[in-house]
Amino acid sequence: MDWSIQDIARLANTTSRTLRHYGTVGLLEPSRIGANGYRYYDERALVRLQRILMLRDLGLGLLAIREVIDEQTDETRALAAHLDWLRQERVRLARQIRSIENTIDTLDRKEQLMAEQMFDGFDHTAHRDEVEGRWGKAAYADGDAWWTRKSPAEKAAWQNEQRQLAAEWQAAAERGLAPEGEEGQRLAGRQFDWLAGIPGTPGAGTTGPTREYFVGLGEMYVADERFAANFGGVRGAEFVRDAMVVYSDRHLRPSQET
Amino acid sequence: MDWSIQDIARLANTTSRTLRHYGTVGLLEPSRIGANGYRYYDERALVRLQRILMLRDLGLGLLAIREVIDEQTDETRALAAHLDWLRQERVRLARQIRSIENTIDTLDRKEQLMAEQMFDGFDHTAHRDEVEGRWGKAAYADGDAWWTRKSPAEKAAWQNEQRQLAAEWQAAAERGLAPEGEEGQRLAGRQFDWLAGIPGTPGAGTTGPTREYFVGLGEMYVADERFAANFGGVRGAEFVRDAMVVYSDRHLRPSQET
DNA sequence: CTAGAACTTGACGCAGCGTCAATGTCAAGG
DNA sequence: CCTTGACATTGACGCTGCGTCAAGTTCTAG
Numbered sequence: 192m193d194w195s196i197q198d199i200a201r202l203a204n205t206t207s208r209t210l211r212h213y214g215t216v217g218l219l220e221p222s223r224i225g226a227n228g229y230r231y232y233d234e235r236a237l238v239r240l241q242r243i244l245m246l247r248d249l250g251l252g253l254l255a256i257r258e259v260i261d262e263q264t265d266e267t268r269a270l271a272a273h274l275d276w277l278r279q280e281r282v283r284l285a286r287q288i289r290s291i292e293n294t295i296d297t298l299d300r301k302e303q304l305m306a307e308q309m310f311d312g313f314d315h316t317a318h319r320d321e322v323e324g325r326w327g328k329a330a331y332a333d334g335d336a337w338w339t340r341k342s343p344a345e346k347a348a349w350q351n352e353q354r355q356l357a358a359e360w361q362a363a364a365e366r367g368l369a370p371e372g373e374e375g376q377r378l379a380g381r382q383f384d385w386l387a388g389i390p391g392t393p394g395a396g397t398t399g400p401t402r403e404y405f406v407g408l409g410e411m412y413v414a415d416e417r418f419a420a421n422f423g424g425v426r427g428a429e430f431v432r433d434a435m436v437v438y439s440d441r442h443l444r445p446s447q448e449t
Numbered sequence: 450m451d452w453s454i455q456d457i458a459r460l461a462n463t464t465s466r467t468l469r470h471y472g473t474v475g476l477l478e479p480s481r482i483g484a485n486g487y488r489y490y491d492e493r494a495l496v497r498l499q500r501i502l503m504l505r506d507l508g509l510g511l512l513a514i515r516e517v518i519d520e521q522t523d524e525t526r527a528l529a530a531h532l533d534w535l536r537q538e539r540v541r542l543a544r545q546i547r548s549i550e551n552t553i554d555t556l557d558r559k560e561q562l563m564a565e566q567m568f569d570g571f572d573h574t575a576h577r578d579e580v581e582g583r584w585g586k587a588a589y590a591d592g593d594a595w596w597t598r599k600s601p602a603e604k605a606a607w608q609n610e611q612r613q614l615a616a617e618w619q620a621a622a623e624r625g626l627a628p629e630g631e632e633g634q635r636l637a638g639r640q641f642d643w644l645a646g647i648p649g650t651p652g653a654g655t656t657g658p659t660r661e662y663f664v665g666l667g668e669m670y671v672a673d674e675r676f677a678a679n680f681g682g683v684r685g686a687e688f689v690r691d692a693m694v695v696y697s698d699r700h701l702r703p704s705q706e707t
Numbered sequence: 708c709t710a711g712a713a714c715t716t717g718a719c720g721c722a723g724c725g726t727c728a729a730t731g732t733c734a735a736g737g
Numbered sequence: 738c739c740t741t742g743a744c745a746t747t748g749a750c751g752c753t754g755c756g757t758c759a760a761g762t763t764c765t766a767g
Contacts, residue, residue, distance in 0.1 A: 270552060281539065281546065287507055291535070
């Protein structure tokens with residue numbers, strides 16, 4: 192009239208380990224222990240087990256469950272107390288959630304602000320992450336420090352240079368010049384140097400941007416409207432990209448890094 | 450230009466133990482370790498610590514925090530993932546809360562049902578708990594099993610006996626009999642026997658209700674209108690109580706249990 | 708008789724520190 | 738110079754509820 196430990200484990204949809212644990216903590220003893228040391232449980236034990244599991248599903252701790260089941264504590268009271276605790280947890284969770292939502296909002300705004308102020312729409316760090324297979328602001332801190340260390344005059348000069356370069360690209364594209372021509376390659380060179388000055392650019396600080404990065408960037412200028420807009424639209428961006436590809440073919444070797 | 454471990458602990462409103470813990474898990478190393486082995490932290494470490502504590506307040510694990518701070522993972526991404534987790538937790542909590550509210554409701558209804566059907570307003574188990582200093586349905590399961598195992602005929606007989614007894618009490622009280630008189634003591638004896646048949650009554654199954662329980666019960670019949678009503682009001686209940694007190698003086702010894 | 712399934716006890720692991728315990732160091736006062 | 742008390746160190750256990758080996762018995766079917 193009794194079952195082995197596996198049997199009730201299956202009957203109650205739990206594990207034998209759990210049953211042995213309940214045994215060691217004195218929450219549910221086997222109804223019988225064979226001469227071989229095996230645990231056997233009868234129907235009363237099964238009922239008790241199911242009550243235990245029910246209460247555990249409600250989130251009560253084993254100690255509280257024991258007090259309730261061993262009739263030392265009123266079940267309604269215990270549940271009500273637990274309910275209070277759960278409600279507090281809910282409040283705490285809600286606060287954390289709101290807090291995180293705010294933090295994310297702030298981060299997003301900050302990112303956008305950076306993107307606008309720093310590169311006038313060229314968030315190259317974002318692209319770097321895309322190249323690496325994940326979006327984000329990994330190099331954010333570096334870039335931030337680099338940018339904020341600049342004086343207002345330097346910042347203005349930097350932005351000016353960036354806009355100037357974009358304008359020349361656009362003009363060259365509109366004049367119908369060839370990407371592989373002299374003007375196109377001259378601009379590509381300036382673009383390269385400009386990138387080399389941005390911390391967070393792969394290869395920056397050494398010999399300049401890597402070939403992969405440089406070419407990938409060109410592709411992105413075409414693919415992403417927000418970047419293309421800086422060169423007078425997709426047509427302009429295509430000119431830029433083509434010039435960059437030619438430039439990298441002529442001057443850059445494939446990097447060796449994986 | 451650095452602080453001792455206690456100093457930053459106070460500055461960041463945490464404990465030195467936490468700081469050493471962060472050291473051992475490699476989350477925040479001291480900026481310097483003196484020849485004496487003391488840990489010293491500089492301002493950079495303080496900033497990092499504050500960031501750690503902020504993220505921990507948001508509920509992130511130390512591992513996640515390390516990944517975020519060490520810039521291997523995008524902060525927005527990490528926070529968003531954590532947000533998902535928190536929202537799931539919120540749902541789980543809400544479910545548990547509803548579940549418990551339902552359970553409590555069910556218990557309350559069941560209790561009321563029991564009280565009405567079983568004792569016609571005499572929830573003696575509730576009183577037992579009161580005597581023990583806490584309310585509840587501790588003996589509920591036993592009582593329930595005991596009651597539901599009875600056949601309908603038995604149930605009817607039981608309720609009849611109970612009502613009969615109450616009616617006789619009421620009649621005796623209205624006739625102005627003395628509690629210590631023959632009739633009063635005879636009724637008190639029947640009351641005693643009746644209680645002895647209820648599982649959950651302290652002493653039931655052995656020699657009958659304990660003296661403390663029996664006397665306390667009499668007091669409650671007077672104090673609680675719901676019980677008093679069964680004996681024709683407070684006057685009737687007072688008669689019952691007095692008879693019970695006399696009975697217990699004559700026949701019951703103080704129990705030895707603590 | 709043997710393989711394999713099921714059982715046993717024992718112990719580590721996890722998350723994030725709190726909390727001793729045993730011992731060493733530093734600064735101030737007698 | 739010594740003492741005292743505050744503060745430091747490393748080391749280790751505790752808490753919650755089991756999951757997950759590990760090493761050794763026992764049962765069961767072929």
